[in-house]
Amino acid sequence: MPRKNLLKNVKRIVVKIGTSIITEDGMISTNRISTLVHDIVSVIRQGHEVVVVSSGSISSGAGVLNHDREGLTIPEKQAMAAVGQIILMNEYRKCFQWEGLEVGQILLTEDDVNNRRRFLNARHTLNTLLHFGVVPVVNENDSVVVKEIKFGDNDTLSAHVANIVEADLLILLSDVNGFYWDLSDPEPVEEIFSIDAEVKRRAGGSGTVHGTGGMATKIRAAEITIRCGEKMIIAHGREENVLSRIIRGEKIGTIFVGEGHPLGSRKRWIAFSMKNKGIIRIDDGAVQALRFNKKSLLPSGIIEISGKFDSGDAVEIVDANDQQIGKGIVNYNVQELQLIMGKKTREIRSILGGTYFDEVINRDDLIIY
Numbered sequence: 001m002p003r004k005n006l007l008k009n010v011k012r013i014v015v016k017i018g019t020s021i022i023t024e025d026g027m028i029s030t031n032r033i034s035t036l037v038h039d040i041v042s043v044i045r046q047g048h049e050v051v052v053v054s055s056g057s058i059s060s061g062a063g064v065l066n067h068d069r070e071g072l073t074i075p076e077k078q079a080m081a082a083v084g085q086i087i088l089m090n091e092y093r094k095c096f097q098w099e100g101l102e103v104g105q106i107l108l109t110e111d112d113v114n115n116r117r118r119f120l121n122a123r124h125t126l127n128t129l130l131h132f133g134v135v136p137v138v139n140e141n142d143s144v145v146v147k148e149i150k151f152g153d154n155d156t157l158s159a160h161v162a163n164i165v166e167a168d169l170l171i172l173l174s175d176v177n178g179f180y181w182d183l184s185d186p187e188p189v190e191e192i193f194s195i196d197a198e199v200k201r202r203a204g205g206s207g208t209v210h211g212t213g214g215m216a217t218k219i220r221a222a223e224i225t226i227r228c229g230e231k232m233i234i235a236h237g238r239e240e241n242v243l244s245r246i247i248r249g250e251k252i253g254t255i256f257v258g259e260g261h262p263l264g265s266r267k268r269w270i271a272f273s274m275k276n277k278g279i280i281r282i283d284d285g286a287v288q289a290l291r292f293n294k295k296s297l298l299p300s301g302i303i304e305i306s307g308k309f310d311s312g313d314a315v316e317i318v319d320a321n322d323q324q325i326g327k328g329i330v331n332y333n334v335q336e337l338q339l340i341m342g343k344k345t346r347e348i349r350s351i352l353g354g355t356y357f358d359e360v361i362n363r364d365d366l367i368i369y
C-alpha cells in the first residue's frame with residue numbers, strides 16, 4: 001500500500017531518538033541534535049504534534065566525566081544519567097529555542113505506567129504541554145530505578161509513551177535502516193503487518209540476522225504499537241530530513257501496521273500497563289467466540305487456570321496449544337473460578353451461592369490479539 005495512504009490520518013507522533021544518532025565520539029553533538037530538531041520542527045509546523053523520547057543521558061554523563069560507558073556499574077550508570085540528563089536537555093532546549101519553541105522534560109519509570117493514577121497524570125501533563133505548544137522530551141528516570149522497575153531500553157519506553165498519548169505513529173530513529181528479513185537483502189522490509197514467531201526469531205538474540213539486542217526491543221515496541229492499532233516506523237536517524245520525508249509519504253525504513261482498529265484508552269491500559277496475575281486456558285469453542293463472534297468469556301469455555309489473581313486483576317488468555325489469545329480483567333478470583341470453570345453460566349449461582357456476573361471476563365474488559 002502507498003505510504004501516503006497508510007499515514008494519511010497521522011496527527012500525533014512520538015519520535016524516539018537513539019543515543020548513536022546524537023553522539024559523536026561518545027559526546028553529545030549539538031550539530032546532530034540541531035539537525036534533528038530542525039526536522040522535528042518542520043513536521044510540527046505542518047500541523048503535527050510531536051513528543052520526543054530521547055536516549056543519551058548515560059553517554060552524555062560518561063562523556064563529560066571521561067568514563068567509558070562499557071564496564072560501568074549500575075550506580076555509576078545512574079550517576080552518569082544524573083549528570084548527562086541535564087546536558088542532554090540543555091542541548092534540546094537550546095536547539096528548540098533556535099527554532100522558537102520551548103521544551104518540557106518528563107522522566108518516567110515502568111512503575112509510572114503500571115499505576116493507573118500516575119499513568120493518567122503523565123497523560124494529562126503530556127497533553128497539556130502539547131496544548132501549550134511545548135515539545136515534551138521524555139527519557140527513563142534512570143537515576144532512581146533498579147532493574148526490576150526499569151523499562152531498560154527506550155524502544156519499549158517510547159511504545160508506552162505512544163500509548164499514553166495515544167499517538168497515531170511511533171518513529172524509532174537509530175543507526176539501522178529498518179528491519180531486514182535477511183542480512184543479504186539490499187533493502188529493509190517495507191511493510192510488516194503482524195509480529196509472528198518468525199519475525200521475532202529474525203529480530204532477537206545473537207546468531208540472528210540482526211545480532212544482539214537492538215532489533216529485539218524494536219520489535220517488542222512494534223508489537224505494543226500495532227496491538228494498540230497504531231503504526232510504527234524504524235528508520236535511520238542520520239538520513240537527511242528523515243522525519244519530513246516520512247511524513248510526506250516517502251518509503252523510508254520499515255513500517256509496522258496493525259490490522260485492528262485503534263484501541264480505546266482503557267483497553268490500552270489493560271493491555272500494556274496491567275500486570276498479568278494468572279493464565280486462563282480456554283477451549284476452541286471459546287477461542288472462536290472471543291475471536292470471531294466478539295463475545296465475553298464465559299466459565300464454560302475455561303479448561304485450566306493458574307496463578308494467583310483476585311477479581312479485578314488482569315490475566316492472560318491462552319488456547320489449548322499455549323497460543324496467546326488475549327488479556328482481560330477477571331470478575332472472579334482464582335478460588336471462585338476453580339469452582340465454576342467448565343460450568344454453564346446458569347449453574348454459577350447455585351455453586352457460589354449468590355448473584356454473580358454472567359461472564360468471567362466482560363467484552364469491555366477484554367483485548368484480543
Ligand code: GLU
Pocket residue numbers: 018019054055056057058059139140142152153154155
Ligand atoms: N535511558 C538511557 C539513556 O538515556 C537509554 C536507554 C536506551 O538507549 O535504550 O542513556
